[in-house]
Amino acid sequence: MEPSTNFLLINIIGGILVISSYFWGYIKYPFHRSLLWGSIGLNFQKIFVLSMICGMLGYLVSAFWFWKIINHDNFIFGNNYDFQIIITSFSFFLGISALWMPMAIKSLISKNKLYIIITKLILVFVAILSLFILYSIVTSNDIENNMIPGKNIPIIGWAILSIHTVIFDCVIWSFKFNPE
Secondary structure, three states: OOHHHHHHHHHHHHHHHHHHHHHHHHHHOHHHOOHHHOOOOHHHHHHHHHHHHHHHHHHHHHHHHHHHHOOOOOOOEOOOEOHHHHHHHHHHHHHHHHHHHHHHHHHHHHOOHHHHHHHHHHHHHHHHHHHHHHHHHHOOOOOOOOOOOOOHHHHHHHHHHHHHHHHHHHHHHHHHOOOO
């Protein structure tokens, strides 16, 4: 199968899993919706949601760049890593992200410290993968297709997503989420 097809399938399947996990949590556990915010105030929740939307748009722009713009056969980043590492990184990024909502709900219901730690570790791994994917864009070889201005737009898009996953989710949310 073509690398672009693999990448697209990973994003479709992974995207469905992530979105489904959120819908599952919000629909099956409506009482827990507000508890998922921990001690984050209503005004700051609005900033979080805006950041999520901007991060999602950054994800879509960058994923499109990986899917359609770059030459998958010649794509190299960092210390000679190829496009297969990108496919694997996106797989883990989306797979681990899909685990967050079920684990956060489990943490709220059980108040078990192990589940709370696992919930927060999920966000640490997502943040690390987010930074790794940003690194892959920044250090990638120049592209031949000038459909969009080089890699500047995907760098900006993924940087916005990385700000959300690192600062908002991994640091702020993890600090404010303590259902004990």
